[in-house]
Amino acid sequence: MKNSNFLYLFLLFAMIFSCNKKTEEISDLDKLRNSTNKKSYPAIQMDSVQAINAITIQKVQDVFDLSTLYVTGNRDTEIDFSIYSQIQSYFHKPDSLTLKPLFKELESLKVKTAKVNNIKVYDVYYKEDTLNFAKFNVEYFDKDKRTLGRFDRKSQFILVPAPKQFKKEFKFYFLDFFSKSLNDSIESGVIK
Numbered sequence: 001m002k003n004s005n006f007l008y009l010f011l012l013f014a015m016i017f018s019c020n021k022k023t024e025e026i027s028d029l030d031k032l033r034n035s036t037n038k039k040s041y042p043a044i045q046m047d048s049v050q051a052i053n054a055i056t057i058q059k060v061q062d063v064f065d066l067s068t069l070y071v072t073g074n075r076d077t078e079i080d081f082s083i084y085s086q087i088q089s090y091f092h093k094p095d096s097l098t099l100k101p102l103f104k105e106l107e108s109l110k111v112k113t114a115k116v117n118n119i120k121v122y123d124v125y126y127k128e129d130t131l132n133f134a135k136f137n138v139e140y141f142d143k144d145k146r147t148l149g150r151f152d153r154k155s156q157f158i159l160v161p162a163p164k165q166f167k168k169e170f171k172f173y174f175l176d177f178f179s180k181s182l183n184d185s186i187e188s189g190v191i192k
Contacts, residue, residue, distance in 0.1 A: 049121065056134045057119045059172055060155065063090050064114035064138065067099070071106045092158055092173035101178045109148050111140040117150075132157050133179065154179045 070083045088094035106114075119136040134155045140148040156175040163169070 052121050053119055055172055056121050056157065057116055057136070059090060059157075059174070060119065060134060060136055060138075061114075061116045063087060063102075063174070063177065064116060067102055067106055068111055068114055071103055072112060090174055091177075092160070092175055098174075098177065105178075106140075109140055110142060111148060112143040113141045113145070115139045115141070132159065 066083055066087045070080060070087060073080045073083065075084075087099060091098055105111075115138070117137045117139060119134055121132070121134050124131045124133060134157060135152070136155070137150055137152055139150045142148055155177050156179045158173050158175055159170045160173060161169075162171045
């Protein structure tokens, strides 16, 4: 009887410890290692609003993840240079002015992570052009995972054809990450 009680007790502890799985958080280096803009998407999915939304939210989230890594780093190491290069690969014609407003906002709020929510992709017809925009809500978190606030943002993007042999594909690039209204020629707070 003593052996059977001991066996039952041992099995009970084994079941308790085996069921106690902890979810592992993806490290910053793994996020960095798996984030690229080299992936292209088949043209047949381009007609689907859901596919464009999914691609856009992925790209917006990638830019925020990489940017928070870059801003919290030293900015003078090889890994920081690699992160910056990856961020620039998400933009059609990247320059330092394109990323400055994003970096400034992340630095001033001391953001450690960001989560993108409620994305809406829409087109604006301006003169004879069709412009692609994504309106989204981003929630910032500090190093203790406390929320710093939710902000509504807008980004402009472009889908560039990337023809492959026997397939039509496209690549996704941002033109402007924190876009302003097309009719807004005067910055807010500036009065002449």
